[in-house]
Amino acid sequence: MRLPDYYEYCCRVKIVAGHEVLEEIPALLARLHAGRPMIITDPGVAAAGLLDVVTGALKDRIAIGAVADAVPPDSDLQAVSRLARVYGEKGCDAIIAVGGGSVMDTAKGVNVLVSEGGEDLLAFTGAGALKKRLKPLVAVPTTAGTGSEVTLVAVIADHENNRKIPFTSYFLLPDVAVVDSRMTLTLPDSITAQTAMDALCHAVEAYTCLAKNPVSDACALEAISLIAGNLLQVVENPGHRDGRLALATAATLAGMAFSNAMVGMVHTLGHSVGAVCRVPHGTCMAILLPYGLEYNMHKNGDEAGELLYALAGEAEFIRTPRDQRAQQTVARIRALNQALHEATGARHPRTLGEVRDRDGKALVPRGKLADIARVAQGDASIFYNPEELDVDDLLMVLEAAWAGLPLDPQRIKRG
Amino acid sequence: MNDFRKITPGGRPFTRIYLNVMLWFVGRAIQAAARQDPAVKREFAQLPEGFTFTLTAAPDGPSMVVSKDETGRVTYLGRRPANHPLNVKLTLKHMEGLFLLFTFRESTATATARDRLYVEGSLAEACAVVRILDIVQVYLLPKPVARLAVKRYPRWSFKRHAWDRTLVLLRTVLGV
Numbered sequence: 001m002r003l004p005d006y007y008e009y010c011c012r013v014k015i016v017a018g019h020e021v022l023e024e025i026p027a028l029l030a031r032l033h034a035g036r037p038m039i040i041t042d043p044g045v046a047a048a049g050l051l052d053v054v055t056g057a058l059k060d061r062i063a064i065g066a067v068a069d070a071v072p073p074d075s076d077l078q079a080v081s082r083l084a085r086v087y088g089e090k091g092c093d094a095i096i097a098v099g100g101g102s103v104m105d106t107a108k109g110v111n112v113l114v115s116e117g118g119e120d121l122l123a124f125t126g127a128g129a130l131k132k133r134l135k136p137l138v139a140v141p142t143t144a145g146t147g148s149e150v151t152l153v154a155v156i157a158d159h160e161n162n163r164k165i166p167f168t169s170y171f172l173l174p175d176v177a178v179v180d181s182r183m184t185l186t187l188p189d190s191i192t193a194q195t196a197m198d199a200l201c202h203a204v205e206a207y208t209c210l211a212k213n214p215v216s217d218a219c220a221l222e223a224i225s226l227i228a229g230n231l232l233q234v235v236e237n238p239g240h241r242d243g244r245l246a247l248a249t250a251a252t253l254a255g256m257a258f259s260n261a262m263v264g265m266v267h268t269l270g271h272s273v274g275a276v277c278r279v280p281h282g283t284c285m286a287i288l289l290p291y292g293l294e295y296n297m298h299k300n301g302d303e304a305g306e307l308l309y310a311l312a313g314e315a316e317f318i319r320t321p322r323d324q325r326a327q328q329t330v331a332r333i334r335a336l337n338q339a340l341h342e343a344t345g346a347r348h349p350r351t352l353g354e355v356r357d358r359d360g361k362a363l364v365p366r367g368k369l370a371d372i373a374r375v376a377q378g379d380a381s382i383f384y385n386p387e388e389l390d391v392d393d394l395l396m397v398l399e400a401a402w403a404g405l406p407l408d409p410q411r412i413k414r415g
Numbered sequence: 416m417n418d419f420r421k422i423t424p425g426g427r428p429f430t431r432i433y434l435n436v437m438l439w440f441v442g443r444a445i446q447a448a449a450r451q452d453p454a455v456k457r458e459f460a461q462l463p464e465g466f467t468f469t470l471t472a473a474p475d476g477p478s479m480v481v482s483k484d485e486t487g488r489v490t491y492l493g494r495r496p497a498n499h500p501l502n503v504k505l506t507l508k509h510m511e512g513l514f515l516l517f518t519f520r521e522s523t524a525t526a527t528a529r530d531r532l533y534v535e536g537s538l539a540e541a542c543a544v545v546r547i548l549d550i551v552q553v554y555l556l557p558k559p560v561a562r563l564a565v566k567r568y569p570r571w572s573f574k575r576h577a578w579d580r581t582l583v584l585l586r587t588v589l590g591v
Contacts (some may be wrong), residue, residue, distance in 0.1 A: 008530045022463070125535075210528035274463070377546075378539025383527045388567035415567030 002302075007213030009260045010170060013139075013150045017179035017249055019241055022057035025096065025138055028176050029062065032136035035093035036063050038087050041098040042071040045142050048186055052287040054098050054140060065092035071099065075106040076157040076164075084113035094136040097174070098183075104139055104148035108172045109156045111137050121156060122165070130169040141172035142183045144247040145195025145282055147202055147255015149177035156218065179252055181245040189235045189333050190347035192247070193340040194282025196231045199223060199251040200333075201285035208303045209264035209384045216261035218346045224310035226250035233337070235343045243268045255337035266292035266384035269397065272376035277364045279355050286337055287352055291397050292385075294407040298414060299386040301326040308332065311405050330406075351404035369398040388415070430514050434477040435494070437517040438470065440587065442479035443493035444551045447586030449489035450580055455550055458543045467492070468503040468536075468544050469498055472513040501546055503536035519556070519563045523548060554583045 016024055029037060041051050046069040058064060068083050087095070087110060095114075097107030112124050115134035124130055132174065139149035154167045187195070203223040206216050226246045244406040263355075269292075270284035293304050306327030309317040311332045320328045340348040349355045352364040373394035376382070381388055400407050448455040459466075459519060464485045471478030480492040492499065508587040511532035515521040523545050526532040534541040553571075554563045562568045 004529070006529045210524055211530075378542050380534070380538040380542065381554070382542060383524055383545070386566070413567065413570070415562065415565070415569070 004213055007211070007215075009213055009215040010152075011150055011173070011256045011260065012170065013173050014176045015150070015179065016176060017245065017250060017252070018137050019181045019245060020057075021178055021180045022054055022140065022182070023061075025058055025140075025176075025178060026062040028138065028178070029094050032041065032094065032175055034136045036065040036092050036365055037094040037096045037136075037138070037259060038066045038068065038083075038090065038092040038110075039064060039096045039098060040068050040071060040083060040103060040110065042073070043069060044347075045069070045099050045103070048142075050100060050142055050183055050186070053182055053393055054096070055122075063252075064249045066090040069108045071103050071168070073102050074157050074159075075102050075109070076159045078159075080106060080109035080113065080121055080156060081244060082118050083110045084119070087114045093111075094138065096138045098140045098142060100141070100143045101146040101148045104141075104146070104174075105154040105156060107137060107139070107175075108154035109167070111135055112154075112167070112172070121167075125165060130171040132171070134171050136176075137174040138176045138178055140178045140180065140183060141248065141251065143187065143191070143195040144182060144184050144251040145198040147199065147251050147258065149174055149179070150255040151259040153259070177252060179245075179248045181241050181248060181331075184244045184248055185241065187238070189238060190344045191282075192235055192238065193231070193344055194280055194286060194347045195251070196234075196242060196247050196282075197286035197337075197340075198282035199247070199254040200227045200231075201270075201289050202254035202258035202263060203227070203250075204289060204307060204333075205263040205292065205384075206254070207263035207307060208293065208300045208386070209262060210386055211260055211261045211345070211384055212303070216257040220257040220261070221310045223250040223253035223257060224307060225404050226253070228311045228332075228336070232339055232343060235340060262384040263381050263388055264292060265382065265387075267381040268376050268379045268385065268389070269372070269394065269401075271379050271381070272372045273352065273398075277355075278298060278369055279352075279363050283349060283355060285286055286340070286351065287355075287401055290333050290398075290403050291407060292410075293326070293330050295389075295393075295397055295412060296386045297326050297330075298409075298412065304329050346410070352398065352402040353404065355414070364402065366402055369395060369402060372398055387412075418573075427510060430510060431477060432509065434472070434513055434517060437480040438477050438494070439491075441470075441517075441548075441551060441555070442481055443590055444555055444583060444587040444591075445481050445547060446489050446491040447583045448547070448551050448554060449483075451582050451586060452550060452554070452575075455547055458547050458550075459489055460487065462540060462543060463502070466502050467494075468502055468505065468540070468542065470505045472507040472510045476507070476510040476513060476584075487588050501536065503534065503541050505532055505541065505544065506535070507531055508533070520562050521562050522566065524566055535540055551583075555587075 095107050097104050111134045120143050141149045152173050203220040208218040227250045230243040230246040234240050266288045269288050273279050273284045308325045308329045337350050355363045373391050376394050467482040469480045483489050508531050549565045553561045
């Protein structure tokens, strides 16, 4: 393992994980000197009955000050301000966020306002804007993918100015992540596949990009091993509780890895495909992950090869010659995508050309690839990618991912 | 009381002087490249009118400020012009980080990966600024040094390597 000359790692989140751990929340809040939480969630979580599971686990032991169950998928500054007012009016003293990335981001934004005061979240942008500990925040993830329960970032939309505003601070880290297998038991197979591939991508990029470090590496390798060992089983048998817990744990570990080691070109392109064509993030990650590894292989082939152990196990790792392990890692990920495609009845696309909306319309027309490449040039994750990417490079990768063809090594420019 | 000696920070005057000279030179080189190099022109063309950025070291280190005016003309404004609003602020956590960057022991990407560099303002615009800085470093530095400063040394035409580089260097020195 290559040790960097310098690295930083921080994860101050207490993780409580298991099959029935929601019941621990009142005691966890009491230790944080809080006893009247506000629950923040979205309509999808409520409709799936997960909000009832949470309130059922809490209601006899703690007063719930307010339940906000209408967080939109693309939460904005107004939504955050409105929820902060409700928090104050109802006399709450903590937040429980139940949901995926959008709910977590919203809860973090609300926590800034209720802790710092004021109604303008924009006053807290920029490095060092938050200077003190916020109110207790408990994160209960309902997908096994984003890892938002252990990340220090919140992205809030500013719809008036048509932009997304990132907030980054160690004070945004939740106090506790409660990872309960019941929260992901009802996820449909295709969402399970997408979100787990998102987590796999976090772990793989954390391990292979420029900010890798030994602590993140340990989390990333364990996350990859848990996903490789459980994902197909869970897709084929959604009620597999141990498998669900393994995937949820993997997503948390991958979150711990990438929030410190960051991510590279798979996210650069994935964010842009999502922004231009409205493709779900996990779908982009699953399709683009093998291409990120292929593109960077001349720079980080050793690291990519090391991942084969976690992905395929000891026997295959030993059987594969050292100089072929990186290619075999890519082949393993492509094989996993193919298996998920078959297991989900083709609802897990393998190429950008295969991505369809509910009406069967192609979401990524080939003509949009140039726009996606241009948008990708402005994504900050490009900094952390080992190899340089100009517009032509990005377009080459997108063309290959659209058609489902491996990258031509001759076309990858080297300095 | 002599058992408890006091240590006063020295301020590293020679590092500060070196960095001030380097930032002055790079700032003028950005201005020169914006008038000579087609890729740098393209990058600035996509930035808004009045766009201004700074590269500096916290808390009060050397800095440079570059701006694009309403006519699209790019100008190095000096160290720290008063009352000039900034669109993008690239800050190294400390002067030592800036020194590593400008002694070419760390690339911009490595500085970012090691949490030494943080960005305030639009990330998309910051990405454009970093691409401009990379091109300017290729102009200013000999190939073996420039390879340490950028992720991939570009394959430029002979004209760009020789003629454009000469003009960028001349413009930098003359400030035109």
